Amino acid sequence: MNDGNEKSHRQRGKSKKRFNIFHIVLISILLIIVIAVGAVGGYVLAAIRSAPPLNPDEFLTQSQSSIVYAPDPKNSGSYIQVANLHGDQNRLWVSINKIPDNLKNAFIATEDARFYKHHGIDFIRIMGAFVANIKAGDITQGGSTITQQLIKTVMLSPEKTLKRKIQEAYLAYQLENVYSKDQILEAYLNTIFLGSPNINVNGVEAASLIYFGKHVDQLDLAECAVIAGITKNPSRYSPYANEKNAKERQELVLKLMLEQGYITQDEYEKAINEKLEYKTAQWVTDYDHAYFVDQVINDVINDLQKKYNYSRDDAVKKVYNGGLKIYSTMDISVQENIEKSFENNDLFPQTKKDTNGALQPQGAMIIIDYHTGEIKGIVGGRGHEGKRLLNRATQSKRQPGSSIKPLTVYTPAIDNGYTTRSPIDDTPFVVHQKGGDWQVHNYENNYWGRISLREAIQYSRNIPAAKLVMALGVDTSVKYAESFGLDIDPEDRYPAPMALGGLTHGVSPLQMAAAYGALANGGVYITPHTYTKVVDKDGSVLLENKPDKHVVVSKQVAYIMTSLMRSVVSGGTGTGAQIPNMPVAGKTGTTSNYKDAWFVGYTPYYSAAVWMGYDQNEVLKAPNGRYVTGGSYPARLWKDVMTKVHEGLTSKEFDVPDGLTWVDVCKDSGELPTDLCARDPRGSRVVRDIFIKGTEPKGYCTVHQVATVDVTTGKLATEYCPPEDVQTKVFMNIPDRDPSLNTRDKAYILPEEYCDIHGPATQSPWPGQSEPPQNGVEAPGSGQTNGDTENNTPGSPQEENVNGNNAVTGALNQIRKFIDNNIDNNKEKRADKN
Known part of the structure; x- marks a missing residue:
């Protein structure tokens, strides 16, 4: 009994022990689970707490690419994408x-x-x-x-x-x-x-x-x-x-x-x-047309900074990551035509690569619709590897040479009372200025003498330009230059830079094309621009380009300048820029050291500027060793591009404003012609030219005068000169001209000295020669200007007959005296023989 109880007790003890172990294990497991859950929970909680705060707007305002559009050439009013701009x-x-x-x-x-x-x-x-x-x-x-x-x-x-x-x-x-x-x-x-x-x-x-x-x-x-x-x-x-x-x-x-x-x-x-x-x-x-697109990017970034006070970095991010729609002014056909011409090495004096692998010499071109200020095409250099390139058309500034003359010399002159036929003496000229005297030289180091303002710009004569700047005042030239959009450094406010374009910091092709565009646009300057508007990702207009405009000169002055520069292209230094069936006005430019060459011009549709030169400022030479001028390769490149650009456009003339008149004038005096102007030994000097009403000449030419000279000496004839050596000619009387100057017109200047080989060099004129030589005067409407005036002498038509008869009578009397003297001498000789 006791054994049974004891056995039962031992069994209960064992079960209780097993139960306790189970509980311990279970509790341990539970504790481990709790600890693990707590640890995991703690880890999860820590992870959650360290999570970045949720910003719901961030998901719908993420970085978005911006698109640059250009007008669709095949569908008016529509746009096509030309560039996708994006950051990361x-x-x-x-x-x-x-x-x-x-x-x-x-x-x-x-x-x-x-x-x-x-x-x-x-x-x-x-x-x-x-x-x-x-x-x-x-x-x-x-x-x-x-x-x-x-x-x-x-x-x-x-x-x-x-x-x-x-x-x-x-x-x-x-x-x-x-x-x-x-x-x-x-x-x-x-x-x-x-x-x-x-x-x-x-x-x-x-x-x-x-x-x-x-x-x-x-x-x-x-x-x-x-x-x-x-x-x-x-x-x-x-x-x-x-x-x-x-x-x-x-x-x-x-x-x-x-x-x-x-x-x-x-x-x-x-x-x-x-x-x-x-x-x-x-x-x-990537994108094509990189030079244009890059300029659009720069312009939008700059304008965002100005309008919204963005930092440079914020403006850049907005352009590349803001999902903007940028509507450019690019004409794809114009842009492609420039690009194709710049790929033609035959249009450049040489083709070689510098140490950086860039083609040299370089070039740049820009085309503007001057009616609106919209830039239609830009190429800033030869070669276009990659993006964000050095744009020589907008960023680089080089000396413009004579291409500055229409802006700083001739427009101010016309606007201040000079005319197309104002006479200027192309003779040696020294300017006294800060830093020393400036001896002005022409391109060929020669002098043409008396020329008109039209001829001065047509053939790019330096001395007349310098004389005009001095007459107008340097401050006047600077004022006009700045009104045309040029930046004039204080160091350049002197005659030489203003007359010949030797500017310290130079100008860009963009500035020159816009400035000439003002003349083409009736004297109104419109700020050039590369885009019309910028729309953000929500469709709101972020930027809208409403360019500034201002009047530089009147329509009449602008048209006179167009007329003058058409002469440059039709028969002057810029003939290489002529394009078929389209009028062209323009001006060449070559710096004195031959490191920069330009052609700037315009048609009834566009203004355009071409620059050529080395990035390292080397001398420009053609393969034949000749120096490159603005009238050579730059003019030919300009012609090549603009010929293609104008294909399919209606041929038309420049608009002629009211307030102009055409008048026959003497090209040597700029005054109304007399009969003598048509009798100049070089041919008739009577030309028809355009004037602003009120500035046309009122007086008659006093430069042309008739005189009797001894042909053997070229001096004024005296009573001692034999008839066979005497001729009556028409000359130019320019009193201040130094007779020793070797000018192109020297042979046509009225001599001041009398013949001294046929007798004493007295001022006793040849019989019939008025004293002093006189000019001819033609009454308005007399019709004598282009008539046969070979034997005419000074004076009105009535006076011509009188003076002409006196001259003939004097000549006959002199011949009769000569014969009588010979007869008397022969009688004396026969008497001696006898």
Whole structure:
């Protein structure tokens, strides 16, 4: 009995001991679980607390690529894309209602089949992925929802850690409480990376353009499946990375869409069998017309800084990441024509590369529609590797040489009372200025003597230009230059820079084309610009270009300048710039050291400037060793481009304003002509020219005078000169001219001395010669200007007859006296013989 009880007691003791051990183990396990849960909870809580704060606006205001547009040459009023600007992410945002259902469904079927059922975290998918990965012994499936992927892309680092996954789930849950499913899907489809190792593409719109050359709303089912398939591994499934892999992935996406009921069997088979055509990605990741686009970028950045007080960095970010639509003024045809001509090495004096690999000599050209100020084409150099180039058309400033003369010399002169036929003596001239005397020289180091203002600009004579600047005053030249948009340094406020263009800091082709454009535009300067407006991603106008304009000179002065510069092109230094069936006005420019050569001009449509020179300021020489001038290669390049630009445009003349008149004048005096002006030994000096009403000449020419000279000496004839050596001629009487000067017109200047080889050099004139020589005067409407005036002498028509008879009578008397003397001498000789 006792044994039984004892045995029972021992059994109960053993059971109690086992129970205690079980409890201890159970409690320990529970404690471990609690501790583990607490640790995990603490870790999770710490991860959540360290998560970045959710900013809902960040998802719909992400970095977006900006687009530069140009007017569509084939469709007036429409624009076409010419450049895609982006920073680290090449993204074009598109609203959810413009994304095809097939594309949305393709992503959902592939990436998140329960997208519309979960609340940011899909626990069912997570468990399914966990089991699948355990069975596979590797991570073959992911459990991230579309919302989580969006969080990861926008807010978190790409590292694969438990902490990041916890934060991702937590933030995804938060985001689902803020945004609708469609908003989340829109952000996701515009954010996800869809490029390849060499192609930076974010979002379905950019992907659609880069792979298929069309906007996303134009994609068909097969194309939608390709883009959705890239997501899993862009470096493997991008069509540009591996087209075969991309096709296999596309078929899987279509299969999932079929299984989930998004498409029918017929749609599936049609998409599977469709032949895919991929487009080149070049234009999306880079851009053509880099010189123009770069200038647009610079201008928009600068204007954002001015208008909104942005820092430079903020303005740059806005341009590249703000999703802007920038509407440029580029004429694609004009731009391409300039680019093609700059690729033609025959239009440049030489072609070689400098130590930096840049072609030399360099060049630049810009074309402006001066009616609006819109820049139509820019090329800032030869060669265009890469982007963000040195733009010599807008950024570089070089000495303009004589191309500055219309702006600082001749426009001020015309606007201050000079005329096209104002006489100027092209004779030696010294200017006393700060730093020493300036001996002015012409290009050929010669002197032409008396010329008109028109001839001075036509043949780019330096001395007349210097004389005009001195007569007008340097301050006057500076005032006009600045009104034309040029920057004049204080060091350049002297006669030499203002007359001949030797500016310290120079000018740009942009400045010169705009300045000449003011003359073409009736004297109104319009600030040149590269864009018309900038619209932000929400459609609001951020910038609108309303260029400043101001009147530099009157329409009449501007047209006179056009007339003068047409002479340069029609028969002066700029004949190389003539284009078929279109009037051209322009001016050449060559610096004294031959380091810069220019041609600047305009037509009834455009103004344009061409510059050539070395980046290292070397002397410009042609292959034959001759120096390059503005009238050679620059003028020919200008002609080559502008001929193509004007193809198809109606030939027309420049608009002629009221207030002008055409008058016959003497080209040597600038006054109304007399009969003697037509009898000049060089031919008639009577020309018809244009004047602003009120400035036309009122008096008659006093420069041309008739005189009797001894042909053997070229001096005024005396009574002792034999008749056979005496001739009556028409000369120019320029009293202040030094007779020793070797000018081109020296032979036509009225002599001051009397013949001294046929008798004493007395001022006893040849019989019949009036004292002193006199000018002819023609009464208005007498009709004598172009008549036969070979034997006419000074005076009115009535006086011509009187003076003419006196001259004949005097000559006959002199001959009679000569014969009588010979008879008397012969009688004396015969008497002596006898």
